[in-house]
Amino acid sequence: MKHLLNCLLALTVLYSPLTQAEVVRLKDIGKFAGWRDNPLVGYGLVTGLANTGDSPNNKATRQSIANVLSQFDVAVQPDDVLSRNAAAVMVSATLPPTAHEGDTLDVTVTSIGDARSLAGGSLLLAPLKGPNGKVYALAQGALSVGGYKYELNGSIAQKNHPTVGAIPGGATVEVGVQAKLLAADNSLLFTLSDADFTTAARVAAAINAEFGHTLAEPRDAEGIRIQLPSNTRLVDLLARVEKLRVEPDHRARVVVDERTGTVVSGGDVRIAKVVISHGDLKISIVTDNSVSQPILVRQTGPGVRTETVANSSVTVSERDETGLVSASTNTVADLIQALTRLKTHTRDIISILRAVKAAGALHAELLIQ
CATH class of the missing domain: 3.30.1360 (Gyrase A; domain 2)
Known part of the structure; x- marks a missing residue:
């Protein structure tokens, strides 16, 4: 009796009426126009690398090093500069909608040359500009690189991307902004x-x-x-x-990702009365390559040689029973649950949803990604 009661409760939950949409705050479903982040970007040099920087073929890095040295009254030609301990990088940050002078920003540093790794390097002072060409922040500091790359005699050991680093709080805002x-x-x-x-x-x-x-x-x-x-x-x-x-109103949607075989649907997306018949046919073709070697023939010549023979076998297997699913004013969740009981693969479920949509029984927008 107790088991029967549990089954009845489960059926009540499974086929319960549509629940009301959740009431949410306005700040969770929208924003005020003008309240947005502002991207910043700049060019800089990372120094202090252990012979993992840009190669001598990178002229931009050698020229940048020469330009930096010239600001300290050191005259040197770009061709005389060694760049293996330095790397040319792009520096990016995000300026919040409201920022005041002296605020700090997180910085991302990416290599634009042929440097092997930025681990252990330090970013020299680099200005960060907005789309209008105005400098809003200055970035500088030691890089934090969550990866490595070691190479010796053609063997490479690499983790993550060692040519990308971060500087938490590495930029200081010089010009404040206020969202309008x-x-x-x-x-x-x-x-x-x-x-x-x-x-x-x-x-x-x-x-x-x-x-x-x-x-x-x-x-x-x-x-x-x-x-x-x-x-x-x-x-x-x-x-x-x-x-x-x-209480926001949502359009019924079913999102299908064919690359990963993922189906995402709201629990209350309805389907009309529909009957689905689904079979499974599997064809397997196996080729076994064997070598035929002349054993008793001792002569040699153009007509005597080893021959490769390919033996192929074709096997066709079909599931004994055909899956039959009957849906009457149910939801997509009920349909997928019924197909899962039949051990239907996810990609077959995607094909079935396409067919249901083509039949006009799916009362939702089907998005294929």
Whole structure:
């Protein structure tokens, strides 16, 4: 009796009605327009390498070393410079939406020459510029390389990528930035990560209900225009809007990755009444190469030689039973669970989902990656 009760409870959970979508905060499903990171990039030199830097064939590295030395009144020709202990690198960092002078940034350093490893090196002072060509930060410091590469007599031992390094807090902000959120008409634009008209309408309704009068209006499926009241501070309005909770509306989707055989679907993606018949035919072709050697013939000549003989065998095997799955107003999760019980391979499940979509029984968008 207890076992029967457990089975009934399991069936109730398996075929329970659709659950309501989760209510989430606005800050988790979108952001304010203008609030974004700013990429920085620069060119520099890494020195102190143990004969693992750029080879003499890299003229840019030798020229860079000569240019650095010239700033300290050391005149040397690029052809007279040895570059095996140095490497030309590109330096990149990300400037947050709000940054003040003196803040530190994490830096990534990558080799652009033929250096074998950056382990043990140190980055010389390198300016980091934005897309407008303006210097916003300066980077310098010892590299942390999470890998190695050793080579001797053609044998190579390598872990990760030793030509990429990082400097935690290695850049100092010289020019601060402040994200511009307010438009000329003293309004803000809240953009959804996943554009949807229903979600945009719900967000506007939640904002208007929070402030007691109409401040927000959906502009399209992605953006909601919010008017800043004259007697309200910007930070206070942003904090109240970000903590509001709404129930986002999602479009039914089934995502299929053919390279890895992965199927991702929402648990409530519905399929219409459909019957699936799936068989399995396996063809195996094996070739056995053998050598025929003349044993009793002692003569030599152009007609007497060893001959290679290929023997091929073809085996066709078919599963005795054909998998039959009948789905009636179920979900994709139920269908996949039924196919799994039949020990259906993941790639066969992908083919079945394609066929169900072609038959018009899958009420969702099928995305093939």
